[in-house]
Structures are given as structure tokens and as C-alpha cells.
Amino acid sequence: MKVSGGLALWCAAALLLCIPAAVRCAIRRLNSIDDLKKVNFGQAVPKHSLLLLHWFANTVDMDNNDVIRLTFDPNLGTYGSHHYGNYERLLNPLPRGDFRYRYYTVGNVNRGQSDLPDYVLEPPDAEYRERGNRGRIVFRVRDQDGQTVDQVYLTQHYGNSHETRYDPAYTYQITGNLLRQIRAFAVGAPQRNVLAELAEDFGSHVDQSQLWLLTITWRDLACLGLLLYMIVEEKHLQGKLPPPPPPHCVVDIPDPAGSHRLDPRRWPGLRDGVRLQVTTGENGRARILWGGVPINQLMEGAMVVLYKDNNSQEAMFSKVIRSDWGDVDTSVRLNGGLQARLHKTKTKWCLWTTAAEEICRGGQFANPDKVPLSGHQASLQLFVKDGKACARLFVDKSFANWKREFSESWVAFYANPLKSTQDYEWWRWQWATEFKAAPDALDDFHDVYEYRSNLTVAPGIQARFILRNDTVLAKTSSWR
Ligand SMILES: *[C@@H]1O[C@H](CO)[C@@H](O)[C@H](O)[C@H]1NC(C)=O
Ligand SMILES: *[C@@H]1O[C@H](CO)[C@@H](O)[C@H](O)[C@H]1NC(C)=O
Ligand SMILES: *[C@@H]1O[C@H](CO)[C@@H](O)[C@H](O)[C@H]1NC(C)=O
Numbered sequence: 001m002k003v004s005g006g007l008a009l010w011c012a013a014a015l016l017l018c019i020p021a022a023v024r025c026a027i028r029r030l031n032s033i034d035d036l037k038k039v040n041f042g043q044a045v046p047k048h049s050l051l052l053l054h055w056f057a058n059t060v061d062m063d064n065n066d067v068i069r070l071t072f073d074p075n076l077g078t079y080g081s082h083h084y085g086n087y088e089r090l091l092n093p094l095p096r097g098d099f100r101y102r103y104y105t106v107g108n109v110n111r112g113q114s115d116l117p118d119y120v121l122e123p124p125d126a127e128y129r130e131r132g133n134r135g136r137i138v139f140r141v142r143d144q145d146g147q148t149v150d151q152v153y154l155t156q157h158y159g160n161s162h163e164t165r166y167d168p169a170y171t172y173q174i175t176g177n178l179l180r181q182i183r184a185f186a187v188g189a190p191q192r193n194v195l196a197e198l199a200e201d202f203g204s205h206v207d208q209s210q211l212w213l214l215t216i217t218w219r220d221l222a223c224l225g226l227l228l229y230m231i232v233e234e235k236h237l238q239g240k241l242p243p244p245p246p247p248h249c250v251v252d253i254p255d256p257a258g259s260h261r262l263d264p265r266r267w268p269g270l271r272d273g274v275r276l277q278v279t280t281g282e283n284g285r286a287r288i289l290w291g292g293v294p295i296n297q298l299m300e301g302a303m304v305v306l307y308k309d310n311n312s313q314e315a316m317f318s319k320v321i322r323s324d325w326g327d328v329d330t331s332v333r334l335n336g337g338l339q340a341r342l343h344k345t346k347t348k349w350c351l352w353t354t355a356a357e358e359i360c361r362g363g364q365f366a367n368p369d370k371v372p373l374s375g376h377q378a379s380l381q382l383f384v385k386d387g388k389a390c391a392r393l394f395v396d397k398s399f400a401n402w403k404r405e406f407s408e409s410w411v412a413f414y415a416n417p418l419k420s421t422q423d424y425e426w427w428r429w430q431w432a433t434e435f436k437a438a439p440d441a442l443d444d445f446h447d448v449y450e451y452r453s454n455l456t457v458a459p460g461i462q463a464r465f466i467l468r469n470d471t472v473l474a475k476t477s478s479w480r
Pocket of ligand 1: 310311
């Protein structure tokens, strides 16, 4: 009652103050990232609207006085933009008779109608994809050259039907100050310390493991990932941080130099010689990283080659290299055992280059170790088979009644270690008793059972063993 009373008073005051423009007064103004946190993104307002806002903030030019200038012509329909008539009087009516002012709208993500960049249409985290195509940016252009913007709004179509009008209840004016803050989170591969500083500047308590996850999920867009995390997720975390992991569960943070698309020049021990490594690439394929290849070797000709394992002599993928460090995404599905080797090259009939004598080889790609199920003679391993996430259950031969004990137990895959138990990947779980016997995973002390999901393996993925309902017995470390 108190709240609505206050609201009524506020509305009355607002009406008194600006009767000719009562509509405008109803629109909330967002002046900072802290203001953005008060908007209910993910519920009433699509999370995707934040991507639109980030894109817009980083696409316009701004000078030191927060004067905003377009870098595209909305009259040409660039990015799917077009004139917005404001016929329902969502926004301030334009000054009568002054034709320099116009409203435009942008943000339609329909394929074919939109040339918005890929990260807006297909963000790396599916949570931020547009589902209803509702969010829009409306901006007001002020002068004859059609380039200076004096007002910016975030709005959205009504959610119920194919309603074309915008919903005034979820229309927000965006100030130049807020746009400038968002511009601090521009696209471009950030160093980890830059991310940490950015987080600190804006009062975020994001920790190292979260920063690492953001880096591997969003890569070049990690600053944007951080912004979204701060606005959407962190505000919910306050007061209910995830419980500390049980002692056997190591959420390890790999050395950033050890994996992924990070600069192999900073690998430890590189001065000792050539380094070769197989890691997880895109779409469950193997990626080869190399570093420390001597220049004279490059001049003579060098090639990275992928093999099934240390015993194989059959190349699955090869690429001539011309720099002493780098990475390459292969077409080979990821499996345990894969190995990268460095070869000299030879040219056949002056035409094509093939692998010659081997120079050296890296270690085999290894699945992570199994983790024990607390209080039971069994353990759980996350592994990869042809690029898909799989789980293996090792049951001690002495644990004869395991099927009864685990009759309600299940194993599920999670996108990252911060997900709650209920928030497993859709369809990616299986009853423990439905696991298939795995004869090739020979072991004298255990019976081994497997579940192969169709979830493409990617950094961050974790498997958990759930005894029943909420009792989690094991969490694997997250996939690198
Ligand atoms: C890999 O193969 C090489 C050559 O056959 C052999 O010398 C080496 O011991 C093997 N390494 C492992 C770890 O099996
Ligand atoms: C994965 O498996 C589930 C259940 O069997 C199925 O509904 C889904 O379409 C599959 N997804 C892919 C990408 O194959
Ligand atoms: C699991 O949850 C269901 C529904 O919430 C409940 O009825 C059941 O008793 C729970 N089982 C256990 C073993 O806690």
C-alpha cells in the first residue's frame, strides 16, 4: 500500500509539473550502469536488449561533451533502422513545424532484414539470444545532416502478440553518461588484468574463476560478457553466493597461458624448446597450439600435424606454419589421445608440400581425472568422445548393491561450475542405472559404465553426480 501510495503521489506531482508532456514524464531515465541493474533483465525485459544497447553505444561516435553522432544513415535502412512515427505518443512529440527532428528505431534481428553484427544476432552465450525479437533502440536525430542524436531510448514491443506498438512500461531513456560507461566495455580481446580493473572500476565483486569463465565464453567480447554478468547475474548473487564446493571438488583455474586462444609465447618453460599442445577448439574439434619453433626451422619449412595418438603414423590434419607460435583449428573431432607433432616439410614436384621427418611431438590430449563420489566406492569422470561430452562411472567391484543405492541417482552436464543443480543442460542427463557397460575402459578393480551425451564439449562444461534430488555426490572439474 505504501508503495502504491508513494507512486500515486509521484505521478500526481509529475503530471502537475509537465502536463503537456505527461507521457514523457512516465519514462524512466537510466544514467549509469547501477541504474541498469535496477531493470529486470531476463524477466520483463529481454536480456538481449543489453546487447543492442552495447552495440549502439559502441557504434555511435561521442565527443567529450557527450554529443552523440551517428556513424550510419538511418534513412538508408542501415542495420535495419527506419523512421519511427511516434503516433502512439510513446515519446515526446516533436517540436511542431520543425522538420529537423525525427525519431528512428533500430534493433530488428530478423534474419535477412538485419545487418547487425554477429555478436548481437548470435551471442556466444545462448542466454542472450533474442527470442521474441522485441527489443529496440529508438533515437532522436536533431539536425539537418541527420547525424546528431539528442535522445536515446531502450524500448520493446508488447510481449503478448504481434503487437507493433512499443510498451511504455518498459521504455527507458538512456543518458549520454550511461552510453559512455557502456563504451568502456568495448569489443576487443582484453587482457585479464584489464577485465579485473574494469570490474573494480564499476564496483563488481567478480572473482578470478568467473573472469576466467567470461574469457573462455566470450573471448574477444569478454568485456561485454563482464558487463552482462554485472548487470544480470551479479545482482542476483548478492547474499546468496553458491555454497563452497565439497573438499573433493576442485574448481581449478587453469593457467591462462596453458590453453585456449591465448598467446603461447607466454607459456611457461618455452625457452626449453618447442611446445605443442592439443586443446578444445570450436564445435568439439581439436585445436593445435604451438610455440618456440626455431626461426631456422621455419625457414627450412615446418608443419604441425595431428595424429590419433602416440602410436599412430597416420596424419589426420596438417598445416604448414610460418610463425614461431600460433594456433590452428582442425577439422578433427576431439578425442582423448590426440597428439600434435612438428615435422619438416618437403615439396613434391614443386607442387605440394607434405610432411617429412618428424622434429618433435607434444603430449597426448588427456581427459580429466575421475573424482570420487563422496561416501561411496565409486567415482565419476568427464571425458570426450568424438567432440561430445561423456561421463564414465567407475564402481568398485566390492560395491555390489550399487544399483539399489543409486536407483534414483542421475548424472547431468552443466555449462559451467556456477550453474545450480536444477540448471543442467536440457536433455543432457541420464539415470546412473541406465549407463551402458564400457568394456574397453578396462580396469581390474572397477566395473565401468558410460553415458555419451550429444552435448558438444566446450570449455567450462562440468558433470555432476546427483544421488537423489539435491544431494550432489561429485562434481568434476570443468572442461578446459
Ligand atoms: C611415444 O612414442 C615414442 C616413439 O614411439 C616413444 O619413444 C615414447 O616412449 C612414447 N611415449 C609414450 C608416453 O608412450
Ligand atoms: C540430443 O538428444 C536429445 C534427446 O535425445 C534430442 O532431443 C536433441 O535433438 C539432440 N540434439 C542434437 C543436437 O542432436
Ligand atoms: C525429491 O523431490 C520430490 C518432489 O520435490 C519429493 O516428493 C521427494 O520426497 C524428494 N525425494 C527425496 C529422496 O528427497
